Amino acid sequence: MTDRPVTPVIPRPQTPHRDLLQLEVLPDEAQMRADIEQLRQEKNAVILAHNYQRPEVQVIADFVGDSLGLSRQAARTDAEVIVFAGVHFMAETAAILNPHKTVLLPDLRAGCSLADTVTAQGVRDWKASNPGGLVVTYVNTTADVKAESDYCCTSGNAVQVVQSLPQDVPVLFAPDRFLAAHVIRETGRAMDVWDGACHVHEAIRPEDVQSQQAAYPDAELLIHPECGCSSRILSAIPELQLYSTEGMIHRAQASAAQEFIVVTETGMVTRLQHDVPGKTFIPVSRTACCEYMKMITLGNILESLQNLQPRVTVPEEIRTRALLPIERMLAIG
Incomplete structure (x- = not known):
């Protein structure tokens, strides 16, 4: 039996299916911010954003803070609509405190592993x-x-x-x-x-902290008590203080240090840069990022204000x- 040359099979040309190609015009951020501001005024809405939110979301918020600070803002607001740029339990807390107000969570998938x-x-x-x-x-x-x-x-x-x-x-x-x-x-x-x-805080390792300390030897540590690395770091540095996110703000303002390693979710760096200008803040790890917190965007905030949905409510007996x-x-x- 003799070997015969193999003739390659050439597929026939394909006709592109244009209806399968989904193209969207990239949104104009400035226009979205303007539209959000207009709707906020029209609907008497307040936007509350957690410290771990995206930078562009923190910028447009009326208040940025930790869970306690945002709970206080939710309790005292005169707004008829509360847009919670955070995760589901935070919006629930706002709904518990404000049973007669409209509480919106722009993306209901924004949960919490903890x-x-x-x-x-x-x-x-x-x-x-x-x-x-x-x-x-x-x-x-x-x-x-x-x-x-x-x-x-x-x-x-x-x-x-x-x-x-x-x-x-x-x-x-x-x-x-x-x-x-x-x-x-x-x-x-x-x-x-x-x-x-919390899956994000638990994954921060002592080695992450030590690596940043080696790169920034003059930097002060700002460690959140939720972090899985905290006990081992404290065993090496017994005098070290742990800080809530608001505590990090106060410490950075009072400290003579000019550089800080921020040992919590990366979004806190944005808040620190805004509230303590002129100092340098280094995230402990670029992977210390909560995907749930980052589900809130300018786009879905705008949609939630337009439609007053998705709404978070709590049954009265539980509330x-x-x-x-x-x-x-x-x-x-």
Whole structure:
């Protein structure tokens, strides 16, 4: 049998299917900002943005802050519409505080990996096993979990909340185990701790911090207590202070240092650059980025104002029960 040359198969020319090609004109950012401003005025709306939001979202917000600061703004606003540039539990908190207002979350997919680690049933089970016990939940929880809680807290006031509790009762702290470790160090209080964590903060390694310290030897560390690296860094630098995101602002303003390594989600660098001009802020890792926080864009903020959707509401029975621990959080400071 003789070898024959193989004739290549040449496909026939393809006719392009133009209807499959989806082209969109890139939006004009300046025009979107102008449209958002017009709708904000027309609909008596306020835009609240978390510190971890995209830079362009922080720029157009009425208020930028941490969960506690934004909760306070939501509680006192006169606006009829609240646009929450954050994640779902934050919009729920605003809805709990403002049952007669329209609360919008521009992208309902903006959830929270930390909030997902704890359930209302899990809290009820602990309460059943610990009669008379008190439940302190991080504000990064769903409304139904808050409804089972005695107190809410944020990283900025968790220590004060726990210090305010009677000493002779069992306490559950949920869901962030790294924040709980910080509270236990600061207060000496024994607590049951829920085994939850933020996927972004948990992934920040001591090696990430050490690498940036080697690159910026004169930089001061600003470490959030949610970070998985905090305990090991503290073992090496016992005098180091941990800071909530608002605490980072105050520390950077007061410090003589000119450079800071920011050990939390990357969006905090934007807030620091805005509030503390003239100093340099270095993210601990470019990968410390929360995809849920970055789901809010100028485009979907504009659409939400145009349509007054998607709206976040909380059933009244859950809302009234969740309101008490939130109000206690706000009262403590």
